[in-house]
Amino acid sequence: MKKFSFGTPEKFVPSFFCKGFRYEETPVSFSEDRFSCRDLGKGFLVEYETEPGTEIWGFGLQLKHFRHTGTKLTIRNNADPQTPTGDSHAPVPFFVTNKGYGIFVDTARYAEFYSGRKKKTSAAEKGGNEISLSTTELYSAKTALETTYMSIYIPVAHGVDLYVIEGGTVGDIVAQYNMLSGGGCEVPDWGLGVLYRCCGRYDRHQIQDIIDYFKEKKMPCDTFGLEPGWQTRSYSCSYMWNPQRFPEHEEFVKSVIDDGYHLNLWQHGFVHPESPIHDALLPYSGDYRVWDGLVPDFSLPEARKIYAEHFRRVAVSLGIDGFKIDECDGSDNTDGWSFPNYAEFPSGMDGEVYHNLFGVLYAQTILETLEGRPTLSEVRSMGALAASYPFVLYSDLYDHRDFVRGMVNAGLSGLLWAPEVRGCRSRKDMLRRMQTVVFSVHCLVNAWNYEGIPWVIYDCEEEIRALLELRRSLVPMLSKAFAKYHETGVPPIRALLMDYSDDPETYGIDDEYLFCEDLLVAPVIGDGSDTREVYLPQGKWVDFFTGEEVSAGRFTVTTEGIPVYRRVSEPVSEPRDGIMDRGS
């Protein structure tokens, strides 16, 4: 891995805020003079010529797109990514290629990445003024046009640091990127169990009824989540327990914990004038409000301290050890809520930069609040160099296919993603989604906008219990995978191409993924057909449930369950001879 510095990089970049940041230079074959840079005054441009056949993946939690070759992506924080523009809950300026390298661009700007572009000059060689109508001349023009570029534009900036990471497989490259930020996060086993979020309107008694249901029916659950209803104000937030819905809340919290469960509290970062910490946060907040609430500058120790002390008082001291950090992304739709891109924060950051750092800095604040207590919490926005944070991303969007793609993409950028189950349109839809959730990093059922238990109306309690028990049985395997994530940077969920970078068949696969050490999961999506196509890369495979041998390659499978296969041979990878040859 080698860092290349161009121009005068900005101060407020992901590495500046990354506590575990550890960069050690190692020689790379990617030569610096491949890069050409220009300070355009309004922004900074870095370009390099790409080898023929270059494929590109990454850029964070991309729900709409996987294989980014030949696209334009803008790394912009957005809670409503509706189209494949690069907008994301968790955009990350890091991409990997099939040419033996990946590049991390150390910026929090809405950077634009254009791949496969051609320049005017690339045809100039054709020269002359003759009218070319013969195929020969046309062909000569065509060949002159073959040269393509990767262009990286960082608005506002006058320079940037790039980290070129080389490896034998895409997985190696991603692992090194994750180690750059201190390795994967450490997670308690209970966090890998079942999390059930209760209806936002519920009071303590209604929530107790839900808990009692799980106990009586022996439904596995490790954590219950409280939605906005626990507060006196939630849009914006007061961060104060609601005495009507939660009288004697300390006693309520204690009883739930004494029952052996953990509790997770919903919140977002916009501070209502009624909140006891509002006035103290005034000097440490941005100059615009969101839903009448202050936007704290979580890069400031003062803001973190006020926040952490309050949440220790109202939550952690009671035994609460998990949080759901909502709304820290903002949206270009839904009236474009959240602070403007030109907002100014006391630290000196502007709104654009803070949008891309908000989730990470907020997560850091929560970790300070917890003072070392283990957690696996939730956050709706993350960014670059975030592998070491025990926070799982989620979304209000709800397309099952997109959610599976999110799992495949998240692992390419040091992110964790929960394809949560909410209400469903049918019994089968419920079961299909739950099957996917069981084989994800976070077994999350989110009934925040749902009275009652989502699966009860579909009369599939037995099946759901079996799936949640299956999840419980996977925890040791997940725990081991997270330990490896922490030590080596290899994530627990991976795109096939991360382990099989020599196999072009895997380059477009975003509906299957590798799970923990040696499983391959191919969820069946939707409540229609029970049949799907599966691709197993070269090697020996057995059915995870039956142990029967399954031969590699493409085949169709029909099942009411979820197709899962165990790899019984090491992946074959010959970086130097295969397609994964080094560039330049």
Add this chain to the structure above:
Amino acid sequence: MKKFSFGTPEKFVPSFFCKGFRYEETPVSFSEDRFSCRDLGKGFLVEYETEPGTEIWGFGLQLKHFRHTGTKLTIRNNADPQTPTGDSHAPVPFFVTNKGYGIFVDTARYAEFYSGRKKKTSAAEKGGNEISLSTTELYSAKTALETTYMSIYIPVAHGVDLYVIEGGTVGDIVAQYNMLSGGGCEVPDWGLGVLYRCCGRYDRHQIQDIIDYFKEKKMPCDTFGLEPGWQTRSYSCSYMWNPQRFPEHEEFVKSVIDDGYHLNLWQHGFVHPESPIHDALLPYSGDYRVWDGLVPDFSLPEARKIYAEHFRRVAVSLGIDGFKIDECDGSDNTDGWSFPNYAEFPSGMDGEVYHNLFGVLYAQTILETLEGRPTLSEVRSMGALAASYPFVLYSDLYDHRDFVRGMVNAGLSGLLWAPEVRGCRSRKDMLRRMQTVVFSVHCLVNAWNYEGIPWVIYDCEEEIRALLELRRSLVPMLSKAFAKYHETGVPPIRALLMDYSDDPETYGIDDEYLFCEDLLVAPVIGDGSDTREVYLPQGKWVDFFTGEEVSAGRFTVTTEGIPVYRRVSEPVSEPRDGIMDRGS
């Protein structure tokens, strides 16, 4: 109307390129000290406090949103606007309010408009550090939070010119905005007739078959459009007649014109290496290619001259007097085609600015090509100060409801929009869409991707003929409306609130519109119910088709036809006493 200059405005702005630009200062009651400005280094910010109850409309061809109060909109050129973000084929930095004024922001940047925002300071008055839990204190905080702002952020710029336009009605304000660019366009009657675009794959004989069909069946048609097939190369363009599909094309063109029809030629602005003008345009083009083609800098006389001379030779000299200028918008989706925002053009413009000016400069080039021959042509992108160009906008998107909203919004920004008919999902869908098209500025049937005649398979030739004949009968009325558009700036199609600005009932209506002098059109959308709700503002109305009196107010109508009403009394408007009072 008064121009306010702040900081150092940029050179490449809409007014700089607007040939008919004529600004005359008149006193306004909107005081300059309402504005506060800041040069943020990375961009320029203008803000002012909005009066309570301020409503906002405008911003160009917005297909997804009408009433913009409390939203964030980014005025960015985009061929695939999927969500209400401000992205548009024709974004315009001009908005109107219900407070007696509108503001035109003279910029070609992707400016951001935030309305109804609140500032940190607006609660600071609350002061103190006491924990406020009483409703009284909370209320005091709330009232302190009532102050809202309109914030206008222009990236990159260090200053901007604003034009504050005041008027008694929204219509008055829009008319003044249109006169600023020379008034509405002049259009030949044939342009207001029927335009039929033939399948892109068709050769001269297949197109002749279509023309013969219209002649034999006595289907009204004034212009036939040729799609990409006429060229040897189309993505990018060669601008050369295809000898295989169009042998002896001069003779073909002549025969069509001799039959009394006009011909319209498809093209876009990306110049294939094979094109005879490619090499001549090299020095006058941007530094990136699109689909291997050059991007000419149409702000340069040299580029226009090369272009115009070529098209006079291959088209105008043959009698062709209409063009369809495609793809001049670009997209954030579909792989983000078109040139990058940081592209550089010989004139000194960058890609961001050129994206927002491309359509207008291209249209100017076409008008130079035509050397004064009257036309009503098509273009897929426009921008600010474009009222005087005889070009109608269109889109590949195809939602009937959005298309009607487009008509209502276009009239608020000096734009013309065609809710074209293509293939339809049912007989009724076809008839409903055609009814809307008949009562639009451009009666366009676009069969570019359709073999045969769209309506024939639905066996509704009689009904379509009747509708096209109805359109023909409306041409004198439309011709008069366009003459008024040219002289006064009052557009032929208007949102109800333009004429009835005192009537809050009209503020949200984006599925009805005023047509020409005194018609109100309320299209029935979709192939489901034949019933819809109609609102007629205060005044006397009669049914356009039956002449029967209809009383004002809200009512439901059920019909297989299109509800159209004629106003037989002048709209009542008391700007100074009504809701349309002046700000400040």
